[in-house]
Amino acid sequence: MPSSKLLIYGSYGYTGKLIVDECLRRGIKPVLAGRNGTKLKEQAVTHELEYRAFPLDIVSTVAGKLVDIDAVLHCAGPFIHTAEVMSEACLGSGTHYLDITGEIEVFEMMASKSGKAKAAGIVLLPGVGFDVVPSDCLARHASEQMPDARFLKLFISFNGTFSAGTAATAIEHFAKGGSVRKGGAITKVEPGWKTEEVNFISYTGLTVTIPWGDVSTAYYSTGIADIEVYMRLPKKAIKRMKIGRFLQPLTRLAFVRNYLKKKVRRMGDGPDASERKKGETRVLSTVTDDAGNSRSFLQISPEGYTLTARTATDCALRVMNGEANNGFQTPSLAFGSDYIMDFEGVSRQSV
Numbered sequence: 001m002p003s004s005k006l007l008i009y010g011s012y013g014y015t016g017k018l019i020v021d022e023c024l025r026r027g028i029k030p031v032l033a034g035r036n037g038t039k040l041k042e043q044a045v046t047h048e049l050e051y052r053a054f055p056l057d058i059v060s061t062v063a064g065k066l067v068d069i070d071a072v073l074h075c076a077g078p079f080i081h082t083a084e085v086m087s088e089a090c091l092g093s094g095t096h097y098l099d100i101t102g103e104i105e106v107f108e109m110m111a112s113k114s115g116k117a118k119a120a121g122i123v124l125l126p127g128v129g130f131d132v133v134p135s136d137c138l139a140r141h142a143s144e145q146m147p148d149a150r151f152l153k154l155f156i157s158f159n160g161t162f163s164a165g166t167a168a169t170a171i172e173h174f175a176k177g178g179s180v181r182k183g184g185a186i187t188k189v190e191p192g193w194k195t196e197e198v199n200f201i202s203y204t205g206l207t208v209t210i211p212w213g214d215v216s217t218a219y220y221s222t223g224i225a226d227i228e229v230y231m232r233l234p235k236k237a238i239k240r241m242k243i244g245r246f247l248q249p250l251t252r253l254a255f256v257r258n259y260l261k262k263k264v265r266r267m268g269d270g271p272d273a274s275e276r277k278k279g280e281t282r283v284l285s286t287v288t289d290d291a292g293n294s295r296s297f298l299q300i301s302p303e304g305y306t307l308t309a310r311t312a313t314d315c316a317l318r319v320m321n322g323e324a325n326n327g328f329q330t331p332s333l334a335f336g337s338d339y340i341m342d343f344e345g346v347s348r349q350s351v
């Protein structure tokens, strides 16, 4: 699609850079964008790409920057602060919108704009990274294998580290506590609400409920109204999470959040190339019907940021190619439950 234009906003962030590299590897020349002209210029000169510097403040101004753009791949988070302006600008300019959020509120915001997106003739496809492409495809696959399933649990296991941007986004949401879906409604629960020991096949680990994006998206992808998402964490971290319940009110204060974000920044940007190469992710999906019958499926995929770069780029290309219906979509609604199986290093089994 030589005439299609993809704009990557937040292109000089840790994950944005990986996505730009993946685009170049696939022969796509994206337009770089963000709010820092100096960083953009440096990145644009290095890769001989066009760039546009603009903040995400006034919708009409942002829409003006997108009039010749076919799709925006939005990589500037926490998205709770940026997705509203960018998605409204996309609605105004008739530009497809994709992002790499994992934030429940942002998915719900996008779902609520589905009618507007259809009227504007655009696709709204949030969550095209590790959170939620692999888990969303696996959840839908599990529900297709047990169509009358009433409960869904997803268990996620990383063996790598997080980027500073991901940690900052988690801090931003910590004060809101945990979330699960009960009877179709997103329901608040305490941080570290439930734990379960899980067999990820080659190892076992303790997992804990977390407010992961699938609490929102798996409902749209599977129709299942009761959803819990768990993550494998060290026992010490789970203990701290529970103790953290008492500190939770403190993190409602912006200066406390800013202090924690600065501390996280000092730990470095994110996993380096060798860590990303070594890393691996596993997702276990269990569906259960009213009679208590269960089925479980395990999916193995590459390290989270490597996978994010690949899935985000691929989703954007497919959307520009007209492969997704207009309106709000989840990855599996857009491309099917087997979409994730197209990526190198992904395998799935019934367990």
Ligand SMILES: NC(=O)c1ccc[n+]([C@@H]2O[C@H](COP(=O)([O-])OP(=O)(O)OC[C@H]3O[C@@H](n4cnc5c(N)ncnc54)[C@H](OP(=O)(O)O)[C@@H]3O)[C@@H](O)[C@H]2O)c1
Residues within 6 Å of the ligand: 010, 011, 012, 013, 014, 015, 016, 034, 035, 036, 055, 056, 075, 076, 077, 078, 079, 081, 082, 100, 101, 102, 127, 128, 129, 130, 131, 132, 163, 164, 165, 166, 167, 169, 170, 269, 270, 305, 308
């Ligand atoms: N779903 C997934 O699987 C997945 C995977 C990776 C990352 N993420 C999410 O993606 C986001 C970015 O992660 P990262 O690792 O790339 O973080 P990062 O290295 O901190 O980069 C963040 C980028 O966002 C920009 N930005 C932040 N706030 C902005 C605002 N208000 N207006 C304009 N630009 C803004 C930053 O620009 P400045 O430098 O100018 O501030 C920077 O370019 C995080 O929210 C993270 O949780 C999700």
